[in-house]
Amino acid sequence: MMSGSGDPAGLDATTLNCHELGLSFGGHKVLNGFSVTFAGAGITAVVGPNGAGKTTLFNVITGFIQPDSGECFLGDKQLTGRRPHSIARLGIGRTFQDVRFIARLSVIDNLLLASNAVSGPTGIGLRAFLSEKRIREEHSDRCAEVLETIGLTQKAGDTASTLSFGQQKLLSIGCCLMNPRKYYLLDEPFAGVHPELVVTITETLKKMSKSSEVIFIEHDFEIIEKIAERVVAIHQGHLIVDGPPDQVFDTDSVLEAFVG
Amino acid sequence: MEYVLHILMLIVIYSVLAYSLDFIVGHGGLVSLAQAGFFGIGAYAAALLSLKFGLSLPTVFLASICLTALMSLFVSVPSFYLQDDYFVVVTFCFQMIVFSIFNNWLEVTRGALGIPGIPLPVLFGWEISSKSEFIVLGLLILAFSALCIWGLTRGAFGRILHGLREDEVYTESLGWNVRAVKIIAFAVSAVLAGLAGSLYGFYVAYIDPTYFTVMESILILSIVIVGGAGSFAGPVIGASVLVLMPEALRFIGFTPSLAGNMRELVYGLLLVLILLFRPQGIAGKYDFTQSKGAR
Numbered sequence A: 001m002m003s004g005s006g007d008p009a010g011l012d013a014t015t016l017n018c019h020e021l022g023l024s025f026g027g028h029k030v031l032n033g034f035s036v037t038f039a040g041a042g043i044t045a046v047v048g049p050n051g052a053g054k055t056t057l058f059n060v061i062t063g064f065i066q067p068d069s070g071e072c073f074l075g076d077k078q079l080t081g082r083r084p085h086s087i088a089r090l091g092i093g094r095t096f097q098d099v100r101f102i103a104r105l106s107v108i109d110n111l112l113l114a115s116n117a118v119s120g121p122t123g124i125g126l127r128a129f130l131s132e133k134r135i136r137e138e139h140s141d142r143c144a145e146v147l148e149t150i151g152l153t154q155k156a157g158d159t160a161s162t163l164s165f166g167q168q169k170l171l172s173i174g175c176c177l178m179n180p181r182k183y184y185l186l187d188e189p190f191a192g193v194h195p196e197l198v199v200t201i202t203e204t205l206k207k208m209s210k211s212s213e214v215i216f217i218e219h220d221f222e223i224i225e226k227i228a229e230r231v232v233a234i235h236q237g238h239l240i241v242d243g244p245p246d247q248v249f250d251t252d253s254v255l256e257a258f259v260g
Numbered sequence B: 001m002e003y004v005l006h007i008l009m010l011i012v013i014y015s016v017l018a019y020s021l022d023f024i025v026g027h028g029g030l031v032s033l034a035q036a037g038f039f040g041i042g043a044y045a046a047a048l049l050s051l052k053f054g055l056s057l058p059t060v061f062l063a064s065i066c067l068t069a070l071m072s073l074f075v076s077v078p079s080f081y082l083q084d085d086y087f088v089v090v091t092f093c094f095q096m097i098v099f100s101i102f103n104n105w106l107e108v109t110r111g112a113l114g115i116p117g118i119p120l121p122v123l124f125g126w127e128i129s130s131k132s133e134f135i136v137l138g139l140l141i142l143a144f145s146a147l148c149i150w151g152l153t154r155g156a157f158g159r160i161l162h163g164l165r166e167d168e169v170y171t172e173s174l175g176w177n178v179r180a181v182k183i184i185a186f187a188v189s190a191v192l193a194g195l196a197g198s199l200y201g202f203y204v205a206y207i208d209p210t211y212f213t214v215m216e217s218i219l220i221l222s223i224v225i226v227g228g229a230g231s232f233a234g235p236v237i238g239a240s241v242l243v244l245m246p247e248a249l250r251f252i253g254f255t256p257s258l259a260g261n262m263r264e265l266v267y268g269l270l271l272v273l274i275l276l277f278r279p280q281g282i283a284g285k286y287d288f289t290q291s292k293g294a295r
């Protein structure tokens, strides 16, 4: 089910392959010949000290930043050079480290905005002129399911800006969940969240990983040991270790890089 | 009576313009100073096509729609690459260029002399000649505009526009082609402004470049802000207030020339008061002065 340390032979349609990624910001090398392969199943944690390049890796995979060299593939489809919306539709959803959602819209409207099932790549087309009521009806099951998963059923009608920080994080994950994707890239979903909500987020991630791979950035080793099956450690733009948590956390180079 | 009808006609035309601009400003969060440019393109298209080629009203409208939709690319494509203030500068430049074309392309537009004698429009055998007939045509166009905006803002497309307004990067990450959304939004906006322009050209029967300056763009933007950006009733309310106000000044005893000068002053004052005490406008929900993506 899991690829362990990346099996280059298994290049099927769900394999996410980053090859020799290189990227500098004003002379500072953020990604330095970074290669990694994901198989499309299970839960993978990405670790690394502040500024290691974790968020940048997500930005490169999802098309928000173009790398200077190297490329990413999903199966045989090249991702590098594609625009972010097209990468999302190929099957890679993501959240942001600075939690993003539409503060002025209600929780349910945020979920509806996230759903690509509405119509076409611009949300326009004959279906866009269906009554809003019908769109809501068609989505009601999916929305209820997602709300249940992220524990915000009671808050469905509330304006998103009134949610607590932890709930906002859950909402952004829920928006990601509205579409079936092969990969969910979550940037620090647990950071700054109350322990009680950590449980909800953990359960959500487990559910997401049933039919997709969840790749999440995390600094807390305890959480990682509890849910991740694989850990990818980044340091100074290099991949330094890749393997199951217990093994990775025993590696000297990881201890050196993270604990100092 | 003629006077009242004229005021009514102005309210109708400015309402269409306000709907067209509010679509991108209020719903899409893309502030543009090019609206008078598209207004002018529609007016000049109507004037030239009906005068020189004797085209009928539906053909003129069709040509105006195609032309303004095409010209909107000059504004929508830069919006892929520039945000906020930088983008406003681009729309300002577009407005200036369009104005100088009206003003300097003497062979076609006759420059500052303007184009007189625009023929009365004929719609399927109905010659529109009296003010009240023009108002009927105007109300049809206003209804069409309002219907377009209503249809495009309340469902899926409207939600995506609101997403664009609040956080473009996030909206794109959800899988929405934000560039295509912008192309559609600017095209719709330009087309409606162009239709208002064609209507205006036929109505006044004489146009010259001074009607289509950046000041006119700013007036349209003021109407949107005063009425309430991103609200359905806002454009009509804003247009009514800003068209009626200078007339009211005249009624309370200012001489016409003094009232004309007072107009700018009162507009300015009204705008400041609105932004201070009711930043979302008279009918609006969306606080125009709040920064984007407030999180």
Ligand SMILES: Nc1ncnc2c1ncn2[C@@H]1O[C@H](COP(=O)(O)OP(=O)(O)OP(=O)(O)O)[C@@H](O)[C@H]1O
Binding pocket: A025, A030, A048, A049, A050, A051, A052, A053, A054, A055, A056, A057, A097
């Ligand atoms: N758009 C940008 N322009 C310039 N430098 C950038 C940009 N984005 C990231 N960087 C730099 O790249 C380096 C890696 O940043 P990145 O956000 O990927 O780190 P990270 O591993 O996610 O760290 P953290 O754990 O703090 O989130 C940092 O030194 C950062 O300053």
Ligand SMILES: [Mg+2]
Binding pocket: A054, A055, A056, A097, A187
């Ligand atoms: Mg980061």
